[in-house]
Amino acid sequence: MATDTTxxxxxxxxxxxYQVMAYVVGVMLLVLVLVAIPLRYGFDVPEVSKVVSPIHGFLFIVYLVTAFDLALKARFTGKGTVLVLLAGVVPFLSFWAERRVSRRVLAGQPL
Structure with missing residues (x-):
């Protein structure tokens, strides 16, 4: 995505x-929810969950740090900051939030 010179x-x-971490966390959350958890509880295969869960947890913390850093630099409102931070918790939401945040930041609009 091209960045605006302003x-x-x-x-x-x-x-x-933030864009990179939003996608990474979104994909990892989908792998966790759609693959690892069903294997663990539906088919009694806990090994995938034991690997994916801690990786996702670590990457989610990195996502929180990068989202908060962006919120400070782009001067998000408190509500906007909390919503962006929580977007990494709901499957598919981080993808939508990343697009919306990117458009607004590049346009210089508050979030």
């Missing part, structure tokens, strides 16, 4: 980090 370089860098 976005300060530090904000553009924070946005890129």
């Amino acid at each position: 976005v300060p370089p530090r904000t553009a860098a924070a946005l890129k980090r």
Whole structure:
């Protein structure tokens, strides 16, 4: 995605980090919810969940840090910050939130 030249370089860098982590966490959450958990509880195969769960947990913490960093640099409202942080908890929501946040940050609109 091309960045707008009116976005300060530090904000553009924070946005890129957020975009990457939003996708990574979204994919890992889908793997956890659609593959690992059904295997664990539906088919009594806990090994996948034992690997995927801690990886997702670590990546989610990285997502929180990158989203909060972007919120500070782009001057999100408190409500906007909380909503972006929570977007990584609901499957598919991080993908939608990333697109919305990216468009608004690049347009210089508050969130």
